[in-house]
Amino acid sequence: MSQTEYGYNSKIEGDVVLTTVDAALAWFRKNSVWPMPMGLACCAIELMAVGASRFDISRFGSEVMRFSPRQADCMIVAGTVTYKSAGFLKRIYDQMPEPKWVIAMGACASTGGMYRSYAVLQGVDNIVPVDVYIGGCPPRPEAVLDALIKIQGKIGKQPILQGTVAAKMLNLQEK
């Protein structure tokens, strides 16, 4: 009751949320992950389903699929990575601005999957750092959304301002 009165009597309209700048920035960031759909094989079809209306990745703020690495946060490696494509996958990853995350979607991207052959890279973590692995061949769209939620949990915990020039200006304490 007293809170309601405080809200009504306050000069600020609406609810008041108290938080740290760091937590707020992490919250903004984790709810707006822009994926780079690295579609290499059949997993990419499931990734399209994740983006379409039935599964609707925009519920989690990631509907802005960027086909330019310059504008993406999170590379979703969807499919079999051959040694021939490993080179340009690495180059695309290098072109993404920091901070960036990688989801290895499906058995092939995670471990090479059933392709134990001379032509297939045995897991994309040989060339780029992977944050979340999704099992399945291909994984269900729900599993991709689950991985996205896990990435969001990780992003939400990562400090953003600590140690930066902005942190010193805001006089934040180093932990």
Next chain:
Amino acid sequence: MSALESANKIKAKFGALISEPTEFRGEITLTVADAEKIADVCTYAKSIGYNYLIDISSVDNYGEDPRWTVVYHLRAIDNGDEICLKTDVSEEKSELPTVLPVWRTANWHEREIYDMMGIRFSGHPDLRRILMWEGYPYFPLRKDFPLAGKPTDLPGVAFTKVTPMEGGPFVTLPTSSDSIAREPRVRTPEGAEPGISDKRLVDGKLK
């Protein structure tokens, strides 16, 4: 004109160069004795209606001489006849004439054979690798090339490592019993104690 009739026509034209036509499951095959003449035979085959080159493939008869067999599948689109031409190439030579002037589609077929098997096609205007990258030193479809591959490194372009097989290679069993039994799996070697996942497989047969 049936496929057998046109096969006999090709045989009549080239004589001893061409074997007697053999038939297997409705497919007529002619063997060309001299690989150097394959382009001439193909030119004639096209002139009697075989206007479509379905595929060129190659066989590695590892340990035998001649080592390579190159197989041409031709089709006459007008009446649906198909005919198969085979020719042997020795390992020392590993070269035969291109059929690109006859069917332009042969361009990529021949590049694939060069890439995977290392057989060259003389007269081909652009004999580069098509699946692997330029600079890859091996021909991976040869029988003496391990399935797991060999390590290579072409800095800035591509690399390969040896694939861990972990008890592989993965073997399928020709059976219709159930889809789990048909899956490619690591099979327990003969005589070894079967693991839990291989309980149904004893001495190479499903029990």
